Amino acid sequence: MFNDSKAQWGNETMNNDYAFEMATSAVRFGVGVTREVGAELADQGKGHALVFTDANLRALSPVSTVLESLGEHRIRYSVFDRVRVEPSDESFCEAITAAQADNFDCIVAVGGGSTIDTAKAANLYSTYPADFLDYVNPPIGKGKPVPGPLKTLIAVPTTAGTGSETTGVAIFDLTRIHAKTGIAHRRLKPTLGLLDPENTRTQPPAVATSTGLDVLSHSVESYTTLPFDKRPLPARPILRPAYQGSNPISDVWSLEALRLVATYLRLAVADPENDEARAAMLLAASYAGIGFGNAGLHLPHGMSYAVSGLVRDYRAPGYGAGHPLVPHGISVILNAPAAFRFTARACPERHLKAAEILGAKINGARPEDAGKILAEQIIGFMRDLRIPNGLRALGYQTSDIPALVECTLPQHRVTKLSPRPFEPEDLAQIFSEAMVAW
C-alpha cells in the first residue's frame, strides 16, 4: 500500500525519525459560507473583531459580506486595510501595532496569503509580545516556539493558492537583508478557514494564474520532499517540525490536490465564471495546504524567496501593488522545472507519478528521464498560462546568480527537505537553467 515509503521504514536508524503526525486544519467549504462568520464568532462568545484586508479588496463583496455578517451578529469591529501584497517586516509591524491598539478578542482575515499571513503575525505578537526576531525561523531569527494558544482567527481566502488558511506559516520579506523568511508554528494556524467559491470570483486572471501555479508546486514539492524517516529524530516530540517530510497521510492530500490542478487550473484561469473550476481550485489550494503543511516544501520554494526578495523593478501585471514585486506563485514556478530535473534522481518514481497526473504518458519511461518528463509537463502549464519565460524575463541576469544562491542558502526550513542533497554550485546551476524556461 505504501510502496516506496515502506522500504524506507524498514531501514530506519536510531538517528532518524520514526513517526509522522497529521495536524488537522479546520475548513468549511460552501457557496455563500462567508455569511456565517458573524454567527460563528458570536457562538464562540466573541464580541470585538479586527478585520484584516488589503486596499484593493476593501470595497469588494468578500469584505462587505464579512462586515455585514459581523454587524448582524453584534460583533464590534475595526478594519485594517493596509496589508501589503508580499508583506515585509515593516508591514507586519504596522499590523501588529493595529492589533495591540484595542482589546480585540478575535481576528478575521479576508484576502490572499499576504493578508492571512499578516493576520497570523499580528495575532501572535499582540498575544505574546516579543522582539520581532524571537519567533522568526532560524538562522535569521531565534525560532522560539509560540508560548500558548492564540486568539480566534478566521481566514476567508479570496485567492485559490497559498493554502495559508490551513497552515501555521507566515511568510514575509525581511527588508534589511532582502530575504524572504517566515514564522512557522502549529499554533499560528487559523481556527477556521471559510472557503467560499464566491470570493475567488474577484480574483484577476493574473492572480488566478500565479496562485494556481503555486498550488501546483505545493503539491509536487510536498509529494517529493525528503521522506519523514530520513529526517533526524527530534530530541523531544514537541520539537518534531510541522514540515516533517513526505509521509503517507500528506501524500493523499498532495496527490489529490495535483489531480484537481491538472483538471481545473487552465479552465479556472480561462473563465472566471466557470463556477466548477473556481470551486475546484479553491479546494485544491486547501488540499495542497494540508499536504505541504504536514510534509513541507523544498527547492522551488526555497529558491523563490531569493527571486522575490531580490526583485529590482519588475512590476507584475494585474497586481496593482504600487511597488515592484514578483508574485509568489511566479517566483516559485520559474524555478520548478530546473529544480525537479535536479531532485528527480532521489525519487524518480515520485517525480514520474506527478508527471503522469499532470498529463504525461509514463509507460516505459526510464527513471533517469523522470525529471525531464515532469519539467516538460510543468512548462506546458507555464506556456499555456502565458507567464514570463524564465527569470531573465523578470530582469535577472547570469551575474545575479551568486546573490540568488546566497539568499537561498538560509532558507533551511524548506531547503533541508530537498530529497537530494545539494551544494551551492548545484543551486547556481538550477538558477542558470531557470533563466529561460522554454
Ligand SMILES: [Fe+2]
Ligand atoms: Fe507557495
